[in-house]
Amino acid sequence: xxIVPEREIxxxxxxxxxxxxxxxxxxxxxxxxxxxxxxxxxxxxHEDALYGFKGGFDRSGLTLGLKAGGYWPNNLEKRGIINHQxxxxxxxxxxxxxxxxxxxxxxxxxxxxxxxxxxxxxxxREDARVIGMVGAGHQATFQLRAAxxxxxxxxxxxxxxxxxxxxxxxxxxxxxGVPFEAVELTGMREADVIISITSSFDAIxxxxxxxxxxxxxxxxxxxxxxxEVSPALLAKATVFTDEVAQSVSIGEAxxxxxxxxxxxxxxxxxxxxxxxxxxxxxxxxxITLFDGTGVGLQDLAVAxxxxxxxxxxxxxxxxxx
Ligand code: NAD
Numbered sequence: 001x002x003i004v005p006e007r008e009i010x011x012x013x014x015x016x017x018x019x020x021x022x023x024x025x026x027x028x029x030x031x032x033x034x035x036x037x038x039x040x041x042x043x044x045x046h047e048d049a050l051y052g053f054k055g056g057f058d059r060s061g062l063t064l065g066l067k068a069g070g071y072w073p074n075n076l077e078k079r080g081i082i083n084h085q086x087x088x089x090x091x092x093x094x095x096x097x098x099x100x101x102x103x104x105x106x107x108x109x110x111x112x113x114x115x116x117x118x119x120x121x122x123x124x125r126e127d128a129r130v131i132g133m134v135g136a137g138h139q140a141t142f143q144l145r146a147a148x149x150x151x152x153x154x155x156x157x158x159x160x161x162x163x164x165x166x167x168x169x170x171x172x173x174x175x176x177g178v179p180f181e182a183v184e185l186t187g188m189r190e191a192d193v194i195i196s197i198t199s200s201f202d203a204i205x206x207x208x209x210x211x212x213x214x215x216x217x218x219x220x221x222x223x224x225x226x227x228e229v230s231p232a233l234l235a236k237a238t239v240f241t242d243e244v245a246q247s248v249s250i251g252e253a254x255x256x257x258x259x260x261x262x263x264x265x266x267x268x269x270x271x272x273x274x275x276x277x278x279x280x281x282x283x284x285x286x287i288t289l290f291d292g293t294g295v296g297l298q299d300l301a302v303a304x305x306x307x308x309x310x311x312x313x314x315x316x317x318x319x320x321x
Contacts, residue, residue, distance in 0.1 A: 001321040004303075004310045006103025012309045013110055013302065015117075015146050021301035022114040023121075023274055025058055026242060029297060030271025034058035036243060036295045039250075041070070041223075048073050054296030057093065065090040067104050067299040084108065088303035098321055102303040109139055111298040113146035115242060116195055116217035119290035120150040122273045123240065123281050124193045124215035129154050132183075132191030134205055134228065135198035135220060136160035136168045143195050143219060144172045157183045157191060161198065185209045196220055196228040203230040203255075212285040218252040219292045229289075231256035237289035238282075240270045242298070251293035267291070 004012070028034035034056065041052035055066030069086025076083055086104035091097065120128075128151045133144055136158060144156065156173040158166050158180065166182050173180035181187075188194055188209045196205055197219040207230055210216065216237065220228050234256035241247035244267050248257045256262045270290060272278040281288050310316035 001098045001319050002100040002307055002311065003317040003319060004100065004102045004306055005317070006105055008310065008315055009103050009106045009306060012313070012315075013107065013306050015110065015114070015149065017305050017309070018110040018114040018302050019117055019146070021305045022111055022298050023118045025061065025297045025301040026118060026269070026271035027274040028058050028060045028271070029243065029295075030269040030275050030277065031060070033060040034297050036297055037066075039246075039296070054294075054299060056295070056297040056300060058297055058300065061301065061304065062093050063090065063297075063300045063304045064093040065300050065303070067108075067296055069104060088299050090300065090303055090307065100303070100307045100316075102306055104299060104303070107299065107302045107306065109142040111302045112139060112219060112292070112294060113142040114302070115292045115294070115298060116143055116219050116290065117146040117150050118274070119217050119240065119270055119292065120147055120193055120215060122270065123288040123290060124151060125213055125281070125284060126151070128192035128215070130191050130193075131156050132188045132194040133158040133169050134160070134188070134194060134196040136162070136165035137198070139219070140195075140197045141168050141172050143197050144169055145176070147193065147195060148172075148176045148178060151193070153178055156180045157187055159183055159185055159188065161200070161204075193217070198228055199226070200228050201226055203227050205229040205233060207233040207236050210287060212287060214287050215281075216287070216289045217292055218289060221252040221254075221291070222250055222294050224250050224254065227255055228252060231259050231261050234289060235261040237287040239267045239289050239291060240273065241267055241291040242270060242293055242295050244269060246293035246295065247291045252289075252291040
């Protein structure tokens with residue numbers, strides 16, 4: 001079995017490789033070649049931790065496995081380590097033998113940023129120039145860095161419930177040589193692309209905050225009860241997702257579907273656009289919305305890519321197992 005420790009991931013994995021892996025597995029999902037297993041997520045009654053598994057099998061890429069991990073809210077304060085902890089396990093689909101164990105913390109941020117980037121590549125207007133960020137935490141910086149590579153953006157605007165966190169975005173924008181401006185939510189009307197990535201349980205972004213032609217990537221809502229955008233905005237938009245079953249149960253669409261504003265059948269897998277089975281954006285005025293819920297196959301895809309890179313560079317640790 002091969003081990004790729006968390007400390008090696010930063011030097012091995014690139015945004016480009018994460019993008020390619022996620023785009024490919026989204027396409028495989030839409031083609032029926034890859035599927036996710038039901039998600040397990042449990043409050044374990046110890047350290048207030050939420051622990052679970054996200055797994056799946058990609059028949060086309062022959063990637064089988066799971067990501068195990070979750071959220072330990074006391075980690076940072078008590079132990080000086082990050083609260084989100086995860087590990088990816090890959091198995092040989094021919095034999096069932098464990099193939100690799102890979103640190104999953106940085107990979108989670110990279111695969112989540114890759115998902116919104118894939119949506120921007122395939123759904124945003126080609127002439128998109130202003131990108132708006134709702135959220136300024138850990139994931140937001142990864143999201144912005146990856147998104148800035150998808151179009152010729154010349155301005156970043158940002159809003160966050162906690163404005164003292166906005167310099168996180170400003171720093172990423174500065175690194176890319178793009179000016180940053182903090183705005184009120186109404187200022188988001190200037191944006192051609194908006195990414196929301198918060199831990200909100202109430203709608204932040206309303207229909208009146210978004211201009212025609214905008215592409216919105218909703219990335220924060222990954223649990224029942226969470227919410228970032230108003231159901232009315234979803235009803236106005238053409239909705240795409242990584243996986244429809246997750247979108248309507250734990251994703252942003254859960255609220256609009258529950259209120260009867262949109263039907264599950266109107267939600268399209270982004271992979272269908274990648275495969276050419278769906279045309280994607282149909283006009284310059286259409287609002288497109290990607291509900292990125294985060295699927296196990298994304299984790300497996302980036303982990304498999306990192307194992308290949310680690311083997312290539314001779315830094316995968318081999319253990320007899
Ligand atoms: P973080 O703690 O670093 O940042 C949280 C962000 O949410 C900050 O911008 C904060 O100001 C904002 N926020 C907190 N409470 C809020 C509230 N009540 N209303 C509005 N905004 C609020 O967290 P992070 O690591 O950046 O994660 C952000 C979100 O992304 C989390 O909800 C996480 O579960 C989700 N996430 C989704 C995926 C996916 O695949 N879709 C993957 C990883 C993380």
